[in-house]
Amino acid sequence: MDILIIEDEQLGVEKLMRLIKSIDESIQIVGNTRSIKSSVEWLMQHEHPDIILMDIELTDGQSFEIFSHLSIKSMVIFTTSYDEYALQAFKVNSVDYLLKPIKKEELKNALDKFQEWQLKFSSPSVNIKELINGLRQQQPKSWRSRFLVKQGxxxxxxxxxxxxxxxxxxxxxxxxxxxxxxxxxxxxxxxxxxxxxxxxxxxxxxxxxxxxxxxxxxxxxxxxxxxxxxxxxxxxxxxxxxxxxxxxxxxxxx
The missing domain is CATH 2.40.50.1020 (LytTr DNA-binding domain)
Incomplete structure (x- = not known):
């Protein structure tokens, strides 16, 4: 399994790397980008990995914007400190949505979920678009739980x-x-x-x-x-x- 980490905080990157290796040492971390711009450039120049661990709040905006620049052929595990983006996350190639601080068990469950889905949809006749559509159909609908609004x-x-x-x-x-x-x-x-x-x-x-x-x-x-x-x-x-x-x-x- 290959993973790209999109995370703008160095401590966050290091923690994710430690967690991933503690879960499965055979997982390959193929890169780390820290902004929308660098992520788009990386994805345009490299073969897309199996999974992208994607922080939502980056230095130059929200990572959802990456999807407007190119067609992502990877599944995504979103990581964030806020739960208000859950609905938007499930509209794209989302395997899971993890709240920081990321716990080892939650990350392992997300990676296991991807592998289970991959096995279920693994067939020479199934392309990535069909895989993504199949995963979306299995994902529970997530309703908004709160709004962040101005008060004075x-x-x-x-x-x-x-x-x-x-x-x-x-x-x-x-x-x-x-x-x-x-x-x-x-x-x-x-x-x-x-x-x-x-x-x-x-x-x-x-x-x-x-x-x-x-x-x-x-x-x-x-x-x-x-x-x-x-x-x-x-x-x-x-x-x-x-x-x-x-x-x-x-x-x-x-």
Whole structure:
């Protein structure tokens, strides 16, 4: 097994090397890059390894940008100090997502997972694209657990369980917490819909995503529509279209 390490901190590189060798001395570490630029250059000049251990926060940005520069033919184990990128990580060639400090057992499990998948999909007729697609189908969906948002001059982490509803207004998106605090988000409503657990959050219409517990009353409205009252209250009209009414009732009743 060949591994490329993309990590910008020397101590982090050294620790990963020690962990890898303690797991399996036969693993070959074929290189170490420390930025988006150097990683893209390395991958353009070398045969892609079996696995890339990829830190998300690099000196010149987030490593997800590497995927926009070239087609990566390796599987990736992401390493990071934050869990807010998990959903984005599983949209690319991700085997696993490990939070720092990396533990030997977790890294070994990730490497074992890759080898199991490799054996399962090993066939002369299976190419790398089919392998990646097969792995993605086996990966559990990961829902957003928190958002990092601005509060005055500081940043605060708000768990999604604290959110009553989210809405779009103009070009911006906001969410309201159960204690009536309002925060702005750097995502569209469409992007937020993909991030949130559909068992807890529902896309009511083009502007609103609501938590199941925020609905205080449901009223029949004109032309088969439903009108919702939310708690905390909002001065905006929240309507469910006739086409979505049955689906919404089913969601509320689960």
């Amino acid at each position: 001059q500081k940043l605060v982490s708000i768990e999604t369980s604290e959110i009553a509803y989210l809405y779009a207004e103009g070009r911006l998106s906001y969410f309201i917490t159960w204690d009536k605090q309002k925060f702005v988000l750097d995502y569209t409503i469409e992007e937020l819909e993909e991030m949130l657990d559909p068992q807890q959050f529902y896309r009511a219409n083009r502007a609103f995503i609501i938590h199941i517990k925020t609905v205080s009353q449901i009223h029949n409205y004109f032309n088969g529509k439903l009108k919702l009252e939310l708690q905390p209250a909002t001065d905006k009209e929240v309507l469910i279209s006739r086409e979505k009414a049955a689906e919404f009732k089913d969601w509320m009743g689960k």
